[in-house]
Each structure stands twice: as C-alpha cells, then as structure tokens.
Amino acid sequence: MGDTIVAVATAWAPAAIGIVRISGPNALPLILTYWRGKPPRPRYAHFGAIHDENGTLLDQVILTYFPAPFSSTGEEVVEVACHGSLYILRRLVELLIAKGARLARPGEFTLRAYLNRKLSLDQAEAVADLIQARSAVAHRLALSQLTGKYYERVRQLRAQLIDLLALIELELDFSEEDVEFASRAQLEQLLESLRREIEGLLHSYRIGQAVREGIPVAIVGRPNAGKSTLLNALLAEERAIVSEIPGTTRDTVEERLVLGGYELRLIDTAGLRENPSDAIEAEGIRRAREKLRHAFLVLYVFDAAQESLAQAQAHAKLLLGMPPYPPILWVANKVDLLPALPIELQTHAIPIAAKERKGIDNLERIITEKIGEMGVDSEILLSHTRHYESFLRAKEAVEAALRLLREKGGSEILAEELRLAQAAIGEITGEITPDEVLGHIFSKFCIGK
Ligand SMILES: Nc1nc2c(ncn2[C@@H]2O[C@H](COP(=O)(O)OP(=O)(O)OP(=O)(O)O)[C@@H](O)[C@H]2O)c(=O)[nH]1
Ligand SMILES: [Mg+2]
Incomplete structure (x- = not known):
C-alpha cells in the first residue's frame, strides 16, 4: 500500500469507451500533469483533454475524481473515460507510470477495497x-x-x-x-x-458450484440413437460429428448453453453398448459412464423407430451400470420415422425428431423445469x-x-x-x-x- 496504482479497467479490445483507473495518494496530482480542463470537483464528471509530456493532444476524455475515503477502494481514485482505442489506453497508462504510478496487479483495486473495509472477503470474491x-x-x-x-x-x-x-x-x-x-x-x-x-x-455446495460453473447435463444412450444430433439441435450449431455409423462419437464433447436462466454444460457421450469394437470405444464408454455419474440430469436418448420405451428402459438399466444415477429424462428420438406417435411416448417420454429440430422447445422447457426443482434458485448457496x-x-x-x-x-x-x-x-x-x-x-x- 501507499503507492499509486493504475490499470485499464475495461476489456482489452477496441470499443466505444475505455476506462483507465488510478488509485492511491497521488492519483489526482498524477493525472493533473496531463489534464487540460477545469480543476476536478469531487464526484463530478468533467469533460476535458489529456495532453502528453510534449503537450500533444492524446484524447478528449471524461474525468471523475473520487476523494478518499469515499471511493471504491477507499483511497484517492481518478477514473478517466477515453475513446476505447488500445493505443490511447496504453499511452495514458505509460504516461502515468512515467510519473511514478505502478501498474496494478490482478485484483489489486478490490484488494485495497477489502483492506480499507469497503468490502468483506466474500463480497470481494462475489x-x-x-x-x-x-x-x-x-x-x-x-x-x-x-x-x-x-x-x-x-x-x-x-x-x-x-x-x-x-x-x-x-x-x-x-x-x-x-x-x-x-x-x-x-x-x-x-x-x-x-x-x-x-x-x-x-x-x-454441489449446487452452488454448478450454478457458478455450469450445470452438467449428460446426453447418453445406445450408439446411433441421435445423441450428437440432439446436442447440435440444442446448441443450434453443428458442433458434434453426426453419421449413420454407430460409434461415431468416441470421446465426450462438452458445450455451454444458457437455457431458461441457467447455464448448462451439455455433455455428448459415446454410445453405450455391451461389446465395444475396440479399445478406444471402450474407453469412450468408460468416460460416458463417469460423466453420467457426475451429471445433475441425464438425457437418455433412444431410437423410437427401433425400440419401445419399455425396451429402452430395460436396456438402459443394463448399460448405465449400478445406481445411484441422476434423474433421467427419457428422450424418444426419430419419431419422424413412426407412422403415429404411441401414447406411451407422449405420456412417459419426451418425443423429438432431433434431425428436424422437432420437439426441442418442449424438451428445453422440461429440462428447465427439472433443474428448477433442484434448488438452484436459492439465494444462499455455498x-x-x-x-x-x-x-x-x-x-x-x-x-x-x-x-x-x-x-x-x-x-x-x-x-x-x-x-x-x-x-x-x-x-x-x-x-x-x-x-x-x-x-x-x-x-x-x-x-x-
Ligand atoms: N430420421 C431421423 N434420423 C435421425 C434423427 N436424429 C439423428 N438421426 C440420424 O441418426 C444417425 C445417428 O446420429 P448421431 O447423432 O450421430 O447418433 P449418436 O447417438 O451420436 O451416435 P454415436 O455417436 O455413434 O453414439 C445419423 O445418421 C443421424 O442423421 C431423427 O430425428 N430422425
Ligand atoms: Mg454421437
């Protein structure tokens, strides 16, 4: 502490506006060496200009001065809103460093806020x-x-x-x-x-962590059921390779998706079968089972043109291994190939045609509902x-x-x-x-x- 730190507070990319932040005892005198404008009044936004050491105009800016202790860090703070050019932002930081400021370390502004009792530690993490x-x-x-x-x-x-x-x-x-x-x-x-x-x-904690990092949802089922097609349909992009050859997906494929206010980690897995054709497929199946165990929700996809719901459930029992497993949604795929939709699929499964994106909205609604029942909306979660x-x-x-x-x-x-x-x-x-x-x-x- 004691020294004056400076950093670009906005994202490092060209943008309409970029903000340089200065905190520490010399924040005001440092900026005033380059400032052309009225002497800043506390907490007022001032329009003016920044000139470099040779008096050349660098940019027209808005400057705000927050005197200690009434600032975000509790120290003297100056914020300069420039045009968001990477050149301008870098030059301004260099100019301030030339006069004795130091480049801030990651999180140093928030650290100072904590040390000056502006925030508790858990608030700083927040x-x-x-x-x-x-x-x-x-x-x-x-x-x-x-x-x-x-x-x-x-x-x-x-x-x-x-x-x-x-x-x-x-x-x-x-x-x-x-x-x-x-x-x-x-x-x-x-x-x-x-x-x-x-x-x-x-x-x-398990839920709190999932909320912060994405709620894991595993897509599992037999080879060729259409799991990868479903992943692509949910993501609305051709992310995973789809083919008519069983065993196409060999490793797990993971993508993030924001759905109904939740962030999901959708995990497409290798199709489960008893007799894998080689060691790579066997390893893929092992990984699929592991992902399944840690998921919050499982989408069990089956080919409704090939098997009934009862057959799929019996098969799933064999393939998934010993319980416990997470809640399962029975997703009946390829219903476009059926002459008519059996009543059991309407009542006890979620009928879709992943390839044609049919039934996806309904599936999304049910996924959101299920996750909502898991207590993720609670405000106090570890x-x-x-x-x-x-x-x-x-x-x-x-x-x-x-x-x-x-x-x-x-x-x-x-x-x-x-x-x-x-x-x-x-x-x-x-x-x-x-x-x-x-x-x-x-x-x-x-x-x-
Ligand atoms: N008619 C029809 N075909 C589909 C549908 N969904 C997927 N398919 C086809 O089924 C085949 C297998 O699809 P994939 O998505 O690769 O199946 P998978 O479950 O990921 O298969 P593996 O990765 O091998 O386990 C492809 O030829 C898809 O085009 C559907 O809704 N209707
Ligand atoms: Mg696949």
Whole structure:
C-alpha cells in the first residue's frame, strides 16, 4: 500500500469507451500533469483533454475524481473515460507510470477495497463472480453474496459461536467456584442446531458450484440413437460429428448453453453398448459412464423407430451400470420415422425428431423445469471451495465440541473447539485471514479490478 496504482479497467479490445483507473495518494496530482480542463470537483464528471509530456493532444476524455475515503477502494481514485482505442489506453497508462504510478496487479483495486473495509472477503470474491456470471442464476447468486445476504448468514453463525464461547470462558474465569453459567443440555441443543445449519450449507455446495460453473447435463444412450444430433439441435450449431455409423462419437464433447436462466454444460457421450469394437470405444464408454455419474440430469436418448420405451428402459438399466444415477429424462428420438406417435411416448417420454429440430422447445422447457426443482434458485448457496473447506473445518470442530459435551469433558478443551470453529468461519468473511489466502483470492481477478 501507499503507492499509486493504475490499470485499464475495461476489456482489452477496441470499443466505444475505455476506462483507465488510478488509485492511491497521488492519483489526482498524477493525472493533473496531463489534464487540460477545469480543476476536478469531487464526484463530478468533467469533460476535458489529456495532453502528453510534449503537450500533444492524446484524447478528449471524461474525468471523475473520487476523494478518499469515499471511493471504491477507499483511497484517492481518478477514473478517466477515453475513446476505447488500445493505443490511447496504453499511452495514458505509460504516461502515468512515467510519473511514478505502478501498474496494478490482478485484483489489486478490490484488494485495497477489502483492506480499507469497503468490502468483506466474500463480497470481494462475489465481485469476481459477478463479472464472470453468464446466466441469470449465477448473476443472482453473485449479487446475493455481494449485497451481503450470504455475509449476514455467515456472520450470524460465527456470532452464535462467539456467544457460546464467551459463556464457557466466563465459567473458566470462575473455575475455582465451580459454577455453570450455561446449562449443558441447552449448550448441546444450540451446538446441534449450529451443526445442522453448517451441514445444510455444506450440502448446498454441489449446487452452488454448478450454478457458478455450469450445470452438467449428460446426453447418453445406445450408439446411433441421435445423441450428437440432439446436442447440435440444442446448441443450434453443428458442433458434434453426426453419421449413420454407430460409434461415431468416441470421446465426450462438452458445450455451454444458457437455457431458461441457467447455464448448462451439455455433455455428448459415446454410445453405450455391451461389446465395444475396440479399445478406444471402450474407453469412450468408460468416460460416458463417469460423466453420467457426475451429471445433475441425464438425457437418455433412444431410437423410437427401433425400440419401445419399455425396451429402452430395460436396456438402459443394463448399460448405465449400478445406481445411484441422476434423474433421467427419457428422450424418444426419430419419431419422424413412426407412422403415429404411441401414447406411451407422449405420456412417459419426451418425443423429438432431433434431425428436424422437432420437439426441442418442449424438451428445453422440461429440462428447465427439472433443474428448477433442484434448488438452484436459492439465494444462499455455498459456491466457493474456499468457503466449503472453512465450513468443513467448522463442522468438525462443532462435532468435537458436541462429543465433549456428551462425554462431560472439561470446559477448557470445549472452549478450544469453539474457538477453532469460529475462526474457521471468520476466514470466510475475512475477519480472520492469513496472508496466503488473500494472495490466492486476488490473483484470480483480472487486472483493473
Ligand atoms: N430420421 C431421423 N434420423 C435421425 C434423427 N436424429 C439423428 N438421426 C440420424 O441418426 C444417425 C445417428 O446420429 P448421431 O447423432 O450421430 O447418433 P449418436 O447417438 O451420436 O451416435 P454415436 O455417436 O455413434 O453414439 C445419423 O445418421 C443421424 O442423421 C431423427 O430425428 N430422425
Ligand atoms: Mg454421437
């Protein structure tokens, strides 16, 4: 800290506007050496010009000055909106560096905001998530973390632990007198409810992560059923190779698709059959099964001109291997080849003709509905591995404390477990944070953020 940092805050591509951001004690004097215009008033947008060291016009710009501490980083901040030319942006950054500014490291602006208590650590992470969000649910999750709903919940959990800890510590202070401030039964009840709450959050991690990174949906079935054709139909592009030869898809093919506010990772797989023709196909089938296990939803595609729904389901049982598997949607393909649509396909399957893109809208609607039932819309979901690990440690400590209570263990070790639990949770919001954690979090940001 202490030095003045500069970076281009907008994407590195020619655009209508590009913004250079400066933060640190010398932000204003630095820019004023190149500024031709009125002396900037705090938080007013000023139209003026930037001239280089020789007095040559570089660009006409809009400059805004945010004095400390009322800025995004809590320091002196200047933002210069230029024409979004890569030459102009680079030159302006060079000019500022020539006068003593330093190029910001990835995430350094947000790091400073955190260090100046403008954001908690989980909120800083949410800034990165918000920028990366590609779907409505990912956007909502990041916003909930940024606006502090998640923070409130985490803070409450920690506050409860600290309250309990305070009671036990009070007892320790009066240990000579052998008093009990907290009834052991009540303590146990409180700890048990905390444990359940932490466990609930830990459970939400699988969904939270899928929301952030894309919800995996696997397309599986026998060779030639039309899986790749379906992938292409959903993506509306010829992504995977399609042919009449069974065993065309050998490796898994993965593509992202935003559907009904969710971002899906659609995974086309090698057709499943009992007797693969060679080792490569066998490996493809092994990978297909693995993808299937980790998916949130499976689209089991079968050729309705070749087999009935009952036959397909019997076959699927053999091919998919042992349960458990994710929820399955039975997708009856190639219904264009049927003289009439059997009633069972209308009621118990999803009839489509992938090649002609028939029935795709209906399938999309059902996929969206199914995913909506999985709890992805919840605003409080654990979505970061870092948070998951902290909560896991907190849960272990709470469980150890519970065991101690039940075994009538001493207050000292009980207090120690509670201390560990609250410290683990404190790391999430950044109330307690080792330096290496900070370095890791902010290195994942883009420069200028
Ligand atoms: N009539 C008809 N043919 C289809 C339809 N969908 C796919 N096909 C044809 O079925 C054949 C197999 O399609 P693919 O999409 O390659 O099948 P796959 O399930 O990916 O096959 P593998 O990759 O070998 O497992 C191709 O000749 C497609 O043109 C459909 O809705 N109707
Ligand atoms: Mg295929």
